[in-house]
Amino acid sequence: MASSAIGCKRSTIACKRAVVRTAKRVFNPVAPKKNLPKTKNGLRAMRPLFCDKWLSQRPVLQSQGFFRMKIPNPYESQYYKYYIGIVLVLMALAAGLVLFGPGIKPDIDLKGGMLITVQFSQNVDQAKLATAIETVTGEKPSMRFYQSPTGHGVEIELPLKPSLDQSDAELAKVHVLQEQYDRARIAFSQGQGTQTNLDGLTKQVLDQSALTIKTATSGQLKAIDPTMAVTEAENAVADARSQYRQTLLDAVNSAVTADSVSVREVGSTLSAFFFSKTREVVLLAFLLSGIIVFIVFRSLAASFAVIFGAVADITITAGIMSLMGIPWSLATVAALLMLIGFSLDTDVMLSSRVLKRKEGTPKSRAFDAMKTGFLMNLTTVAAFGVLAAVAILLQIPTYYQIGMVATIGGIVDFVATWAGNAPLIIQYAEKKHL
Numbered sequence: 001m002a003s004s005a006i007g008c009k010r011s012t013i014a015c016k017r018a019v020v021r022t023a024k025r026v027f028n029p030v031a032p033k034k035n036l037p038k039t040k041n042g043l044r045a046m047r048p049l050f051c052d053k054w055l056s057q058r059p060v061l062q063s064q065g066f067f068r069m070k071i072p073n074p075y076e077s078q079y080y081k082y083y084i085g086i087v088l089v090l091m092a093l094a095a096g097l098v099l100f101g102p103g104i105k106p107d108i109d110l111k112g113g114m115l116i117t118v119q120f121s122q123n124v125d126q127a128k129l130a131t132a133i134e135t136v137t138g139e140k141p142s143m144r145f146y147q148s149p150t151g152h153g154v155e156i157e158l159p160l161k162p163s164l165d166q167s168d169a170e171l172a173k174v175h176v177l178q179e180q181y182d183r184a185r186i187a188f189s190q191g192q193g194t195q196t197n198l199d200g201l202t203k204q205v206l207d208q209s210a211l212t213i214k215t216a217t218s219g220q221l222k223a224i225d226p227t228m229a230v231t232e233a234e235n236a237v238a239d240a241r242s243q244y245r246q247t248l249l250d251a252v253n254s255a256v257t258a259d260s261v262s263v264r265e266v267g268s269t270l271s272a273f274f275f276s277k278t279r280e281v282v283l284l285a286f287l288l289s290g291i292i293v294f295i296v297f298r299s300l301a302a303s304f305a306v307i308f309g310a311v312a313d314i315t316i317t318a319g320i321m322s323l324m325g326i327p328w329s330l331a332t333v334a335a336l337l338m339l340i341g342f343s344l345d346t347d348v349m350l351s352s353r354v355l356k357r358k359e360g361t362p363k364s365r366a367f368d369a370m371k372t373g374f375l376m377n378l379t380t381v382a383a384f385g386v387l388a389a390v391a392i393l394l395q396i397p398t399y400y401q402i403g404m405v406a407t408i409g410g411i412v413d414f415v416a417t418w419a420g421n422a423p424l425i426i427q428y429a430e431k432k433h434l
Contacts, residue, residue, distance in 0.1 A: 075363040080423055087312050087420035094319020102322045107329030108157065108266050110275045112165070115264045116156040116248065120256050124154065129255040133158070136251045148395040151259065155397075156252070160265075161244055167216035167237045174212055177205045178230050202226050209233040216240040241265075278333045285340050286310060293348065301428040302351045305421045310343045312416035317409045326405065331398045335405035342380060342409060346373045346417045354425045362429035366422045373417060380410035 074080060098104060108115050126143065133141045133156060142157040181201040187193035209229035210221035213236040223229040245263055252261060266274075289310060294303040314336055326332060353369035354362050388403030390396075 073363060073367040075366050075422065075426060080363075081427065083419040083423050087316075087416050090319075090415070091312055091315045094316045094322075097319040097322045098315075102325070104318060104322050104326070104328045106275070107327040107332075108264070109330045110278070110328060112160050112266050114158045114160065114245075114248075114266075116158070116252065117153060117262045117264075118156070118252060118256055118258045119151055119153045119260045120258050121151050122257055124152070124256050129154070129156075129252070132251040132255040133248065136247050137161070146395045148393065153395065154256075158248075163215060164237075164241055164244060167212055167240065170208065170212040170215050171233055171237050174205065174208045174230055174233050177201065177208055178226070181205050181226055205229060212237065274330065278330070281337065282314075282333070282340075285337055289340060289344050293344075293351070296348070297351055297355060299355070299428070301424065302355065305351070305424045306344060306347045308424070309347045309413075309416050309421045310340050312420055313339050313343045313409055313413050316412045316416065317405060320408050320412070321405065324404070326401055329401060331401040332405050335402045335409070338406055339409035339413065342377075342413050343417070346376060346413060347421055349373060349376075350417060350422060351425055354422075354429050362426045366426050370418050370422065374414065377410045377414040380413075381407050384410065 074083075124145075126145070130141055130143065137158055139159065144155045144157075146153055146155070181198075181204075184193050184198050184201050188195065188198050205226040206221065206224070206229050209223075209226075209232065212233040213219050213221050216233075216236045217240050219236060221229060221232060223232050245265070249261060249263070252258065286307060290303045290307045293306045294300065297303070317336065317339060321328075321332070349372060350366065350369045353365045357365055359365070360368075384403045384406035386403075387399055388407055391399035391403055
């Protein structure tokens with residue numbers, strides 16, 4: 001019995017020592033061979049894995065090299081210059097999706113239209129609702145049903161009524177003529193204009209106001225004063241829009257027992273203004289980013305890298321938006337502008353570490369910067385990912401668009417910065433012997 005107990009004990013000790021050797025190879029393959037402190041049973045410091053003293057012995061293990069997982073520097077590879085090819089391929093695929101694939105459909109903010117949101121608690125006959133709306137508009141509506149903790153709902157997207165859209169355009173011309181008439185009237189009162197010019201502008205205001213009223217309501221102009229004619233035209237367009245909206249709401253209420261109904265309408269003139277301004281803002285953001293980086297670093301290479309990173313972020317994110325069906329709206333434009341800011345932050349941090357500091361090599365400095373950049377992108381993805389999740393749960397389209405675009409952009413920015421920008425900056429630093 002004694003010899004059997006001794007043999008069992010030796011087998012247990014040998015097994016535990018084998019576990020120790022295996023753990024050393026897994027957790028610290030390059031650790032120096034040092035003598036670890038022994039316990040009273042002759043086992044090395046790995047023994048706390050099998051007893052309650054594990055937590056107290058963990059600092060000892062860490063000091064001896066355990067659990068030190070070394071992440072290799074990807075820029076030490078001889079092929080690091082080709083990492084940028086990954087970014088270029090992703091940009092090409094994303095551009096193909098946007099230009100020749102599904103594309104990014106504009107929201108009503110940028111294309112104009114009407115969005116009716118209906119909240120209800122009972123089941124809805126979708127065919128009956130579509131038929132009721134089609135009776136008013138003459139077109140089949142685009143409907144999206146959804147569920148949220150607050151109940152059920154449907155979003156009904158409709159194009160603008162052609163007569164109302166045309167009347168808005170005619171009313172805009174009336175306002176332009178009104179400004180010209182007011183300037184001419186003031187100039188004539190000061191003795192700088194002619195009666196002929198003032199009479200001509202008066203006739204133009206009256207004729208354009210009459211055309212606007214006829215387009216909106218098929219009515220006739222009653223006023224003979226230009227100022228009163230403009231007011232009458234504005235009231236006619238407003239009444240026509242209000243009547244059309246009420247007709248739509250009556251059709252919805254006839255098919256659905258709604259708890260709440262909201263209507264959002266954007267005219268084609270305003271949507272065209274939004275679209276042109278968003279393009280100007282995005283282009284201006286690119287330009288200012290490049291100028292600021294050039295002033296800070298006095299280097300065309302760094303400025304080019306920043307612009308390249310921002311373009312890559314926007315292009316790849318746009319391609320993913322096309323796949324996911326995220327529309328082009330004011331909310332997504334705001335998120336894309338934030339994405340340019342994300343790109344600028346990581347690119348400036350990378351350029352500062354590699355070009356301004358002197359310790360180590362450019363490759364080691366870039367690798368250290370990548371660790372910081374990873375944490376920056378991780379916090380961005382986590383924060384906006386939570387926003388997107390909450391928006392999906394509560395069915396809030398604006399928050400969903402911002403959260404999803406920013407989350408996607410945070411991931412894309414990490415790839416574009418450290419696979420695209422970093423090789424460019426490292427090559428420039430090595431060429432300049434920085």
